[in-house]
Amino acid sequence: MRATASTTPTTVRAAAVFAIVVLLGAPSHATDGVRLAFASETDKTVGWRLTSRTRGGTTFRAGDEEGEGVERKLSIDLAVDYRTLERGVDEEGKLIVEVALDAMAIRMTQDGSSGLDVRMRRDGVTVGGIEEEAAADPELGKQLEAVFGGPVARLRMPANGSPTEVESLAGELYAELSDFDAGAMVALLQPAFPEATEAVQVGARWTARRPVPTGQLDLDRDVEMDLELVLKGVEGDVASIVVTGKTELTGLTAKTGEGESGMKLDVSRLVYDVIGRMKFDVAQGRLLASELDLAITLEGRPAGSHEDVTITMELPTAYVLERRELPAEGSEKR
Numbered sequence: 234m235r236a237t238a239s240t241t242p243t244t245v246r247a248a249a250v251f252a253i254v255v256l257l258g259a260p261s262h263a264t265d266g267v268r269l270a271f272a273s274e275t276d277k278t279v280g281w282r283l284t285s286r287t288r289g290g291t292t293f294r295a296g297d298e299e300g301e302g303v304e305r306k307l308s309i310d311l312a313v314d315y316r317t318l319e320r321g322v323d324e325e326g327k328l329i330v331e332v333a334l335d336a337m338a339i340r341m342t343q344d345g346s347s348g349l350d351v352r353m354r355r356d357g358v359t360v361g362g363i364e365e366e367a368a369a370d371p372e373l374g375k376q377l378e379a380v381f382g383g384p385v386a387r388l389r390m391p392a393n394g395s396p397t398e399v400e401s402l403a404g405e406l407y408a409e410l411s412d413f414d415a416g417a418m419v420a421l422l423q424p425a426f427p428e429a430t431e432a433v434q435v436g437a438r439w440t441a442r443r444p445v446p447t448g449q450l451d452l453d454r455d456v457e458m459d460l461e462l463v464l465k466g467v468e469g470d471v472a473s474i475v476v477t478g479k480t481e482l483t484g485l486t487a488k489t490g491e492g493e494s495g496m497k498l499d500v501s502r503l504v505y506d507v508i509g510r511m512k513f514d515v516a517q518g519r520l521l522a523s524e525l526d527l528a529i530t531l532e533g534r535p536a537g538s539h540e541d542v543t544i545t546m547e548l549p550t551a552y553v554l555e556r557r558e559l560p561a562e563g564s565e566k567r
Contacts, residue, residue: 266432267467269424270392271328272518275321279519280335280559283418285311289529289548295541305344307548312338313413314557318384327391331384331402332415355381379406386416393426396442414446421446422523422554424474424511425462437464445480445505450531451488456480458505470516476525478507486536489546498544500533509552523554 287309294302314336320329341349352359355377357366367374385403399416425441427433438461445456460478467473482503489496509525531546 266434266437267464267472267515268431269426269433269464269472269513269515270518271390271426273322273326273328273392274518275319275328277319278559279317280557281315281317281554282557283311283313283315283422283552283554285309285550285552287311287548287550289546289550292545292547294543294545302545308342309550310340311413312336315415315419316559317419320387323389325389325391327389327398330388330390332386332388332419333384334381334413334415337380337411337413353377353380376406376410379404380411386419388416388420388423390423393428397423397425399444417444417446418552420444421507421527422509422511422525422552423520424476424513425460433464435464435466438462443478450529452503453486454482456482456505458507460507467515470514471521472513472515474511474513476507476509476511478505480505487531487533497536498531498533499536500531502530502532504528504530506530521556523552525552525554526550527552 287307290304290306292302292304313334315332315334318331318333320331322328336352336354338352339349340347340351350361355367357364358373358377359365365373367377383402385401385407387400387402389398389400391397397420399420401416403415421443425439425443427437427439441460441462442457443460445458447456458478458480460476463475465473465475483501485500485503487498487500487503489498506528507525509523511523512521513519514521527550529546529548529550531544531548533544535542535544
């Protein structure tokens with residue numbers, strides 16, 4: 234939806250937030266409120282499936298040229314199966330959660346032409362319909378082990394209040410093979426709660442800071458975003474929470490793509506805009522599901538280029554996170 238003289242970006246955003254509230258349903262009228270916090274239960278493993286759909290593109294303009302410019306459309310579909318493994322609580326009472334990947338599938342097209350179609354798991358990979366087994370290729374086995382062989386991130390999640398801490402457990406090979414920022418992505422899809430320990434009333438608002446997953450954008454700095462969360466309703470033991478946030482950065486550098494095909498950019502403006510909704514089991518103290526729309530807008534120029542070219546990237550992505558049933562112990566190849 235494009236902004237016009239009668240439809241400003243502010244009204245567009247307000248309409249989007251209103252639509253989310255409608256989709257969540259009317260809030261309950263409980264007067265006692267609910268206590269929102271992660272439970273301190275430990276040694277629990279939960280399976281998750283995260284899917285995302287990106288439909289965006291890049292526009293190139295020469296000089297001060299106005300108009301549409303030259304546009305390159307980009308389509309990315311991603312599916313990640315992962316599990317969260319609870320490792321107890323630390324000395325500050327924060328729940329320690331590690332993230333391990335089970336499988337990943339990515340399909341990417343540019344201007345309608347297929348550029349990438351890959352499915353990966355610990356025991357093999359499928360590229361363009363052709364399967365390769367890790368057992369038959371030691372180098373491939375080493376690469377897959379770096380991605381699927383163990384936890385790749387650790388989160389320290391407070392019951393409420395202070396920020397979630399994210400630590401990467403992945404090695405250099407993982408970074409070379411995967412753009413999926415597991416720790417930041419999992420943290421962004423988890424709720425945060427008010428510092429107060431008393432019950433939270435429907436309609437209450439609070440803020441939290443979260444790292445932002447940068448995906449295919451290799452930035453020269455970490456990005457964090459301040460989010461606003463609102464308790465919109467409670468039905469039974471399930472709390473519905475709406476989350477919004479926006480951050481804008483200037484004067485940084487970024488790289489897109491790998492190797493010689495990659496492009497280094499001097500970024501004049503980078504915007505992350507989030508609207509999401511989460512469902513949280515109050516009794517169990519655990520997330521049930523999340524949906525998140527993350528829009529990325531980048532404006533810049535090729536670094537070191539003498540050509541007067543302006544690049545605008547728009548990458549809106551819709552994420553859906555749901556629980557998945559884990560196979561019985563020993564029945565799944567990891």
